[in-house]
Amino acid sequence: MLLNLERLNARMAADGIDAVIATSPENVTYASGYWALSQWIRRGPQTYVVWPAPGRGAPHIIASASLLDLLADQEVSVSNIAKFGDFVVEIDDRAELCEADSRQRELYGLANDGSAGAALSRVLDRLGLAGGRIAVDEGGLPPSLAAFRLDKPPSIDAVDGFQFFRQVRAVKTPLEVERLRKAASIAEASIEAALAIAAPGVSEEQLALEFNLETLRLGGLPVLYCIGTGARSAMPNVQPASRKLREGDIIRFDVGGRYKHYRADIARIAVLGEPSEKIRSYHHALHVGVQRGIEMLKPGIKAAHIFDAVVETVRRDGIPHYKRTHVGHGIGIDGYDLPDLSPSSTDIIEEGMVLCVETPYYELGFGGLQVEDMVVVRHDGAETLMQSSGALRVIS
Amino acid sequence: MLLNLERLNARMAADGIDAVIATSPENVTYASGYWALSQWIRRGPQTYVVWPAPGRGAPHIIASASLLDLLADQEVSVSNIAKFGDFVVEIDDRAELCEADSRQRELYGLANDGSAGAALSRVLDRLGLAGGRIAVDEGGLPPSLAAFRLDKPPSIDAVDGFQFFRQVRAVKTPLEVERLRKAASIAEASIEAALAIAAPGVSEEQLALEFNLETLRLGGLPVLYCIGTGARSAMPNVQPASRKLREGDIIRFDVGGRYKHYRADIARIAVLGEPSEKIRSYHHALHVGVQRGIEMLKPGIKAAHIFDAVVETVRRDGIPHYKRTHVGHGIGIDGYDLPDLSPSSTDIIEEGMVLCVETPYYELGFGGLQVEDMVVVRHDGAETLMQSSGALRVIS
Structure with missing residues (x-):
C-alpha cells in the first residue's frame, strides 16, 4: 500500500478526526492506489476517497462512471465504490469476459448517484459521519467549489485536509x-x-x-x-x-x-x-x-x-x-x-x-x-x- | 498572442466586467504567454494575471520571485510585473549580462509585495478596481483559499472567471x-x-x-x-x-x-x-x-x-x-x-x-x-x- 495507514490513524486519533476526504489527484492515488487519468491531466474532473477513522466504517472511492475501467484494471486498495454520472459501455453477452472486464461490468452496474457531490453526501450519510469532524483535502475541489456544496450537505465540521494529508504523507511506506x-x-x-x-x-x-x-x-x-x-x-x-x-x-x-x-x-x-x-x-x-x-x-x-x-x-x-x-x-x-x-x-x-x-x-x-x-x-x-x-x- | 483579446474585450463589455483575474496555469499562460513551471507541475504555487477592461489600465502579472527567470526568458505579452516572495540570485558585477539576464536583474529588483494575495490586492488597488465587477478564475486558487482572502481585500464583486475564460478561449487565435x-x-x-x-x-x-x-x-x-x-x-x-x-x-x-x-x-x-x-x-x-x-x-x-x-x-x-x-x-x-x-x-x-x-x-x-x-x-x-x-x- 502507498498509504501509511498507521500514521493516518495515529494522526486522526491525535486530532480527533472522524474521517479524511481526499480530493486532489495526489491524495486520491496515495490513499487508494486509484489513478484517475482525467483528474491528473486536467483541472476539474472529480474523484474522492473517504477514509474513516478505525471503527467508523470502511473506506470508499467516489468515482466518475467514465473512469471505472481504470478502477477495474489497477491495483486499488479500496473496494467500496460510489459511482456518479453515466457512461456508455456495451457488453458482448456471448464473450467470456476476463477478470478486469467482469469487474468493469459490475462497476458499471452500480447506481448512478448523480453528481460527485451527491455521491459524496450519500457516502458520508451512509457512514454516519454527519456532525463529524472531517479533514477535507480542498486541493481537488472544482473551481466553482460547487461540488462541495453537497446536494444534501451533512453538517460536518471540516478542517484543512490538504495540510493533514501532507503530514501523513511525510513518512513513506x-x-x-x-x-x-x-x-x-x-x-x-x-x-x-x-x-x-x-x-x-x-x-x-x-x-x-x-x-x-x-x-x-x-x-x-x-x-x-x-x-x-x-x-x-x-x-x-x-x-x-x-x-x-x-x-x-x-x-x-x-x-x-x-x-x-x-x-x-x-x-x-x-x-x-x-x-x-x-x-x-x-x-x-x-x-x-x-x-x-x-x-x-x-x-x-x-x-x-x-x-x-x-x-x-x-x-x-x-x-x-x-x-x-x-x-x-x-x-x-x-x-x-x-x-x-x-x-x-x-x-x-x-x-x-x-x-x-x-x-x-x-x-x-x-x-x-x-x-x-x-x-x-x-x-x-x-x-x-x-x-x-x-x-x-x-x-x- | 495566444489571447483572443478582441473576444475578451467584447465579453467583458457584454457582461459588464471591469477586469478578469487568471489564476489557473492554463489561463495564466493563455492570457500572458507566461509559463510558470511550478504551477504547471504542482498544486499550490500561485501566479496571477490581472487583465482590465479597455480604458481601465494595463494588464499585470503577479509572479513569485522564484520564477522570474522564466518571465525574463519567455515571450511574455504583459510587461507590468508585481513580485512576491524572496529568492536569492547573485549577480556577477564584472560580467556583461545578456538581455535575459539584464531583464532578470531588473525583475529581482522589484519590491517584494509579501504574499501572492497581498501583491494581487496591491495591483487591484493601484488599478482602482475596488468595488469593480471582476471575473475571478478560481481554478488556480490555493487549497486553503487563503491567498484569495486578500490581505487588504478591495471590495470586489467577484463572478465565475473559470467559466468566463472558457468562453473567451473557445475561439482560437x-x-x-x-x-x-x-x-x-x-x-x-x-x-x-x-x-x-x-x-x-x-x-x-x-x-x-x-x-x-x-x-x-x-x-x-x-x-x-x-x-x-x-x-x-x-x-x-x-x-x-x-x-x-x-x-x-x-x-x-x-x-x-x-x-x-x-x-x-x-x-x-x-x-x-x-x-x-x-x-x-x-x-x-x-x-x-x-x-x-x-x-x-x-x-x-x-x-x-x-x-x-x-x-x-x-x-x-x-x-x-x-x-x-x-x-x-x-x-x-x-x-x-x-x-x-x-x-x-x-x-x-x-x-x-x-x-x-x-x-x-x-x-x-x-x-x-x-x-x-x-x-x-x-x-x-x-x-x-x-x-x-x-x-x-x-x-x-
Whole structure:
C-alpha cells in the first residue's frame, strides 16, 4: 500500500478526526492506489476517497462512471465504490469476459448517484459521519467549489485536509521508498544519457531530448528538466533552449520525472573541458554542504538546525556570501512533500521520511551550480537513494 | 498572442466586467504567454494575471520571485510585473549580462509585495478596481483559499472567471491554431511510429513507448496515450499494459500530447491482420459519423444539432444501438475546451473554434473502436487539422 495507514490513524486519533476526504489527484492515488487519468491531466474532473477513522466504517472511492475501467484494471486498495454520472459501455453477452472486464461490468452496474457531490453526501450519510469532524483535502475541489456544496450537505465540521494529508504523507511506506529509489535512478541514468552527447555545438534542447528519451525508455515520464548551459545555467528554472555548448561551460541539471506517479528531483553539475577555479571551489563548497546535511539527518533532529549547519558549511568551505531560503524538502507523490529544510521550519525529522537535500547557487553572468541528492531517513541516519556521487563531472 | 483579446474585450463589455483575474496555469499562460513551471507541475504555487477592461489600465502579472527567470526568458505579452516572495540570485558585477539576464536583474529588483494575495490586492488597488465587477478564475486558487482572502481585500464583486475564460478561449487565435495543428500532426506521426513495430507478440507497453518517444522527438510532451489491444481496447481510458498483440487484434489509439502547452486528442484504429466483419462494419459507421459531424460544422449551427445528426448517422450506417453522451468537444491549452457536442449543449459553433469530433464505441468482450479528428471552423465550414484518414488501418 502507498498509504501509511498507521500514521493516518495515529494522526486522526491525535486530532480527533472522524474521517479524511481526499480530493486532489495526489491524495486520491496515495490513499487508494486509484489513478484517475482525467483528474491528473486536467483541472476539474472529480474523484474522492473517504477514509474513516478505525471503527467508523470502511473506506470508499467516489468515482466518475467514465473512469471505472481504470478502477477495474489497477491495483486499488479500496473496494467500496460510489459511482456518479453515466457512461456508455456495451457488453458482448456471448464473450467470456476476463477478470478486469467482469469487474468493469459490475462497476458499471452500480447506481448512478448523480453528481460527485451527491455521491459524496450519500457516502458520508451512509457512514454516519454527519456532525463529524472531517479533514477535507480542498486541493481537488472544482473551481466553482460547487461540488462541495453537497446536494444534501451533512453538517460536518471540516478542517484543512490538504495540510493533514501532507503530514501523513511525510513518512513513506516501503512501497513508496521503492518507487522513489527507482525514480531517482531513472533521473541519474537520464543525466548520463544526456552527458553522453555533450560536446561543443550541442544545444540545451538536444541534451534535454536525450534526457527525456532515456527517462521514457526506463519507464519514467518527463516532468522536470531544467537543463542550462554557460551563463544560462544561473536561471533557477532554466528551460532548455537553442544555446549551444562551448568549451568551459557549466551544464546544470535540476531534473526528475515520475515513476509510477512518484517524483524524482536531483541536481548534478558537469563542465565541458577544464573547470575554472571559481567553478571548482564553489562546487566543492556546495557538495560538502549537502554531505553535511545528509550526515546530520536522523530521527529527532530539527529541520531548521540542518538548514543552519548546511548554510554555515557552504560559507566556511568556499562561498562566504552563500544565502538560501531552504536547503531541501521532502519528496513523494508530490515534488514538495514535508519536511521543509528552512530556517523557519518547525518540522522534526522522522524515520521513513524521504528528502531532497540541496545547495543551489545562482549567479547571473557566471552560472549556476547545484548538488541535490535524494535520501531516506532510517533509525540510525540517512540512506542515500543515489548511485552517483555529487562531485563535479568533467567532460573531456 | 495566444489571447483572443478582441473576444475578451467584447465579453467583458457584454457582461459588464471591469477586469478578469487568471489564476489557473492554463489561463495564466493563455492570457500572458507566461509559463510558470511550478504551477504547471504542482498544486499550490500561485501566479496571477490581472487583465482590465479597455480604458481601465494595463494588464499585470503577479509572479513569485522564484520564477522570474522564466518571465525574463519567455515571450511574455504583459510587461507590468508585481513580485512576491524572496529568492536569492547573485549577480556577477564584472560580467556583461545578456538581455535575459539584464531583464532578470531588473525583475529581482522589484519590491517584494509579501504574499501572492497581498501583491494581487496591491495591483487591484493601484488599478482602482475596488468595488469593480471582476471575473475571478478560481481554478488556480490555493487549497486553503487563503491567498484569495486578500490581505487588504478591495471590495470586489467577484463572478465565475473559470467559466468566463472558457468562453473567451473557445475561439482560437491564429497562433493557437498553428500550435494545435502541430500538436495533432505530432500525435499522428507518433501513431505511425507505434504501428511501425506492431506485430504478434509486441506489447501495449512497447507500442506506447514508441508512441511517446516519437512525440518527444518531434517536440511534444507525452500526456494522453490510451493504447489498448484486443478486448482491452474496450476500456475507455485503457493504460498500456503487458498484453501482447495477437492476429486479428484491434489496436485502439486515443492519444495526444502537448506542443508548446497546447493539446492534441485524436483517435485511430488499426487491426493486426484481417479485420472481422463486425470490426469493419462498426468502424465504417463510426467513421461516417465523424465525417457527417465535420461536414455540418459551420458558424451558427447548434452543437446539439450536430450531436443528433452524428448519432443518427452511426445508427443508420451500421451500429443501430449506438449511444453516446457527447460526440466531441473543443480543444486548446486545455484538453476539453468549449464547445461541447452533446445533446444538452447550448453552444453555437463559431468561426475559429477548434474541435475534436469523435465517435467512440466500447464493448466489453469485443473491443473498442473510435475515430477522432481535430478540425478548425472557418467561415465556410470545417478545415481539418489531420493529415491522415480516419479509415480502418490494416497491418499485414
